[in-house]
Amino acid sequence: xxxxLAQYLVVLALSPLLLGVxxxxxxxxxxxxxxxxxxxxxxLYKLLHKTPxxxxxTTRVFRAGPVAALACLLTxxxxxxxxxxxxxxxxxxxFILLVYLLGMARFATVxxxxxxxxxFEGMGAxxxxxxxxxxxxxxxxxxxxxxxxTGAMSVSGIFGALTPAVWTTAAPVLALxxxxxxxxxxxxxxxxxxxxxxxxxxLTMIHEVxxxxxxxxxxxxxxxxxxxxxxxxxxxxxxxVLPRHSGSWLTDAGLFTAAMFAIAVVVxxxxxxxxxxxxxxxxxxxxxxxAFSALALxxxxxx
Amino acid sequence: MKTDxxxxxxxxxxxxxPEIFLDTAGSRLAAGGRAIAYFxxxxxxxxxxxxxxxxxxxxxxxxxxxxxxxPFRSLTPSFPQLHLFEREIYEQTGYTPEGHPWLKxxxxxxxxxxxxxADFFSVHGSEIxxxxxxxxxxxxxxxxxxxxxxxxxxxxxxxxxxxxxxRGVEKRFIGGxxxxxxxxxxxxxxxxxxxxxxxxxxxxEALCGVNVPARAQALRGIMLELERxxxxxxxxxxxxxxxxxxxxxxxCGRLRGDFLNMSALVCGSRxxxxxxxxxxxxxxxxxxxxxxxxxxxxxxxRDVENAVSLLWNTASVIDRFDGTGTVSKQAAExxxxxxPAARASGVGLDxxxxxxxxxxxxxxxxxxxxxxxxxxxxxxxLEIQKSADLVAAWLDSLPEGPxxxxxxxxxxxxxxxxxxxxxxxxxxxxxxxGADGKLxxxxxxxxxxxxxxxxxxxxxxxxxxxxxxxxxxxxLSYCGHDL
Numbered sequence: 001x002x003x004x005l006a007q008y009l010v011v012l013a014l015s016p017l018l019l020g021v022x023x024x025x026x027x028x029x030x031x032x033x034x035x036x037x038x039x040x041x042x043x044l045y046k047l048l049h050k051t052p053x054x055x056x057x058t059t060r061v062f063r064a065g066p067v068a069a070l071a072c073l074l075t076x077x078x079x080x081x082x083x084x085x086x087x088x089x090x091x092x093x094x095f096i097l098l099v100y101l102l103g104m105a106r107f108a109t110v111x112x113x114x115x116x117x118x119x120f121e122g123m124g125a126x127x128x129x130x131x132x133x134x135x136x137x138x139x140x141x142x143x144x145x146x147x148x149x150t151g152a153m154s155v156s157g158i159f160g161a162l163t164p165a166v167w168t169t170a171a172p173v174l175a176l177x178x179x180x181x182x183x184x185x186x187x188x189x190x191x192x193x194x195x196x197x198x199x200x201x202x203l204t205m206i207h208e209v210x211x212x213x214x215x216x217x218x219x220x221x222x223x224x225x226x227x228x229x230x231x232x233x234x235x236x237x238x239x240x241v242l243p244r245h246s247g248s249w250l251t252d253a254g255l256f257t258a259a260m261f262a263i264a265v266v267v268x269x270x271x272x273x274x275x276x277x278x279x280x281x282x283x284x285x286x287x288x289x290x291a292f293s294a295l296a297l298x299x300x301x302x303x
Numbered sequence: 304m305k306t307d308x309x310x311x312x313x314x315x316x317x318x319x320x321p322e323i324f325l326d327t328a329g330s331r332l333a334a335g336g337r338a339i340a341y342f343x344x345x346x347x348x349x350x351x352x353x354x355x356x357x358x359x360x361x362x363x364x365x366x367x368x369x370x371x372x373x374p375f376r377s378l379t380p381s382f383p384q385l386h387l388f389e390r391e392i393y394e395q396t397g398y399t400p401e402g403h404p405w406l407k408x409x410x411x412x413x414x415x416x417x418x419x420x421a422d423f424f425s426v427h428g429s430e431i432x433x434x435x436x437x438x439x440x441x442x443x444x445x446x447x448x449x450x451x452x453x454x455x456x457x458x459x460x461x462x463x464x465x466x467x468x469x470r471g472v473e474k475r476f477i478g479g480x481x482x483x484x485x486x487x488x489x490x491x492x493x494x495x496x497x498x499x500x501x502x503x504x505x506x507x508e509a510l511c512g513v514n515v516p517a518r519a520q521a522l523r524g525i526m527l528e529l530e531r532x533x534x535x536x537x538x539x540x541x542x543x544x545x546x547x548x549x550x551x552x553x554x555c556g557r558l559r560g561d562f563l564n565m566s567a568l569v570c571g572s573r574x575x576x577x578x579x580x581x582x583x584x585x586x587x588x589x590x591x592x593x594x595x596x597x598x599x600x601x602x603x604x605r606d607v608e609n610a611v612s613l614l615w616n617t618a619s620v621i622d623r624f625d626g627t628g629t630v631s632k633q634a635a636e637x638x639x640x641x642x643p644a645a646r647a648s649g650v651g652l653d654x655x656x657x658x659x660x661x662x663x664x665x666x667x668x669x670x671x672x673x674x675x676x677x678x679x680x681x682x683x684x685l686e687i688q689k690s691a692d693l694v695a696a697w698l699d700s701l702p703e704g705p706x707x708x709x710x711x712x713x714x715x716x717x718x719x720x721x722x723x724x725x726x727x728x729x730x731x732x733x734x735x736x737g738a739d740g741k742l743x744x745x746x747x748x749x750x751x752x753x754x755x756x757x758x759x760x761x762x763x764x765x766x767x768x769x770x771x772x773x774x775x776x777x778x779l780s781y782c783g784h785d786l
Contacts, residue, residue, distance in 0.1 A: 026549060029549060029550065030549050030550070030552075030553035031553060031554075032553065119432065119433070119434045119435065120434070122432075123434065123767070126455075192547045193547075193619065196547040198547070199545075199547070199771075200441040200442050201441065201442075201545070201771040202436070202441060203434070203436065203767055203768055203770050203771055204545075204768045204769075204770075204771055204772075271547070271549065272549050272550065273550070273617075274548070274617065274619040275543070275546035275547055275548035275617065275619040275620040275622075275623050276546055276547040276619075276623070277619070277622075277623070278622075278623055278627070278766065278768070278769065279456060279766055279768040279769075280456070280766060281622075
């Protein structure tokens, strides 16, 4: 139990570092040095000491949004896989709860954005929900395919049962699932090619535009929540491409963490070598993810 | 009355009967003319309407004028290119162009005008919404108000409202030429210092009847092309930044600075301020400087070539540019668009070819055809190649001789039109002298004045999320429009 608690705390502590890695990789490709790796920690510290500013048109819904979203993500992270080790909050069917917790976090963000009454935030909320229509089933079907492949019904159980032997027998299924998870991972974390996390242009934003009115500690919650979400969705990819378990907690944890940072590097590389899609083509990318995971499930059921 | 680019004419010769003025204007525009200036000069208690029409294919400019004492017939319904000119006349004289389809202030110069407070188009229906952007923006850019009428992500219409930057620069020229005037010209649009500076010098030189020495002309050419190189390179970088394509964005940001530094090497200012003077230039190049500039041009150009070729070779970038924000050739001609934006729509207009001036001879045009963001980006790349060739050629064979000539007094009661191809497009300065040989009226038209409407057209039926990209592909000046 202490180990399980320790791995949860490791995730909470390390997740802001992922964005630091992404940004350093991007800076490397651009020939710059880039911001320090722990930049997000500095930002969070700074924001937590600020007094938030509220628009007069907002209500309590607006203030509750970031807190509710962060609470959902913190709970969801307790279910998330960690190098195939059991998590302390695991039960059969917990991946359904996980999907709904992510959905609730989205709902809290969207409702807070709509509460401002700003046309920009309304547009962002509309885009977020529109794209979620494809991203959520893609994610859910991918998890279903994994559950069917491994025969386990909880998230940590699935990845505990995922061994190199499974890869040798069900490689197409797992490859399709991993591809689907990666596309969902990019879109849900507003990375290129679905979104551009660096733009200041409200009209082209998806996720960022919904949080424009937040400030101070609430913005810190949002930024921290975003880094948790990056870790959460990334951990599914890391665990599915890293099926080997050594049996030692330390080795497994170290390998898993290294895989997480490798994913951050991949994200940085993707962002450095391609342009983002035009807004009307983002759904196609997510439909591709949906098709991948649906296909994986069909393969598995038919096998 | 016919005249030429950079030559003076007796202003009274342009006078025609008020009854036939508008008919003449209509027939000249219908004959393929493009209005380059249309304004009202105060004359006693009333005004005089002045219209300058350029015939691009024949390299000919015609000027007509007639007294104006009250409301006049609007020509905009037949010739949309006049819409902003007529609104400007309406704002400055108070006389209504009757039949103008959308009459409202341009720069809010009236005593009771508040910038941005005017009528806007509105749309009604279910699921229709309007998005208002600006005048305060998220980035460090100039103020302007954009109002989108949308259905979901689709834009029905974009209305652009400017005027927040109005400084009254044109009025400052009246009573000149004075020592400050060139500074005003250089800052009409800060990134077009050489373009507007040259246009001002050209007008003054024409009114003085002075010939600019060949060496000064070549030096001006070098500076103008360096300005074009810097801005086009920066634009290509900004375009790729807007589609989140990092490599070209970061390289071009630096390379733009390298071109600006070359300008600084010549005259001490990265934007070419104080390089020009009526009659010539203030700074000469010695052998060592020519060598240094050639060396730098070669290395920087090679880097630009590498950075920009990444754009054309990346499928995701091409997919994003292609077919985004299309302006048809018909719309571009109808609205009188100029510069790279017009050439990207297939309009064969470049002042350097159509109205050759200074050191430009046998200039060949760079045109792309489809009128979308891709075309506007690609035309810039073609022009970068051309400008680099021109600068290299001038550096290789700088004419010997003095770099400036003395300007005498201005000819009284004359007018002069000065057309320059700035990096954004054709710049038109129109100067008029009074009986005392001082400037009586001065009119400047930045290419942005013509092209903002082109941006609005580019968004028609497009996606609202494409606006920043389209905007960047035009990259227009707010202060150049607002003056």
